Amino acid sequence: MFTPQGPTLRELTVQALSSIEHGYDLLAPKFDHTPFRTPDTILEAVGKALAPMGPFATGLDLCCGTGAGTEVLRELCRESVTGVDISTGMLTVGRSRLGGAGSPSPAGGDPSPSVALVRADARALPFGPVFDLVVSFGAFGHFLPRELPGLFSGVHDVLRPGGRFAFPVVAPPRPGSPWYWALLGFDTVMRVRNAVRRPTFVMYYRTFRLGDVERELARAGFRTELHALTEFGRRRDGSPRARMVVATRADRPDPTSPPAA
Secondary structure (H helix, E strand, C coil), rough: CCCHHHHHHHHHHHCCCCHHHHHHHHHHHHHCCCCCCHHHHHHHCCCCCCCCHCCEEEEEEECCCCCCCHHHHHHEEEEEEEEECCCHHHHHHHHHCCCCCCCCCCCCCCECCCEEEEEEECCCCCCCCCEEEECCCCCHHHCCCHHHHHHHHHHHHHEEEEEEEEEEECCCCCCCHHHHHHHHHHHHHHHHHHCCCCCCCCCCCCCCCHHHHHHHHHHHHHEEEEEEHHHHEEEECEEEEEEEEEEECCCCCCCCCCCCC
């Protein structure tokens, strides 16, 4: 939730009326005090689930913001970690939080991997196939469904063969529940805002649907697995409240292959 250190209503309004880039530049100094930051419980659960799949040499935090996911990669990668974001303000805060590269790991022992934060558009990543692991937290609402094929293809291109693309997804709220109406209302307000004002600020909570995501990942050349994040329990129908999607780069993309079960 918001804290006294977080942004005021006026500051949030100014952000929402800006472009995505400028809006996050404005929000950056207070971003970590908002509910928009991925909770530590999710970050820790994903890190725990990914650890047995390693070790990883190099990692990329896609749309890294102030670096919360980058810190997860520091615990998983041995050589180097890169964060990429379009907001200069968010990257500036991230650099101050993460400190110098190659510093001692929090648990002691070997130095942590080098860390670099890069300003770039996630839809046009300026890297070759150099990463073993790509993660992303809480960023997909900033991409329209029609942008997912290009986004996923770009991630595929920066992974080494056999590299993994991992991110958490939370089960949608039950239709008719308070959260259902809250998210529907938020998306409706943003659609109206984007219809009458430029530049647009793309931020929707109900457009990133798991079935669509699995299909587009398969078309981009990934083999996809779903891992329940058991820390968050299950819904009444027995399905997990939260999952981690792990998409592995195949040697050859196959646009016709169905997503993994």
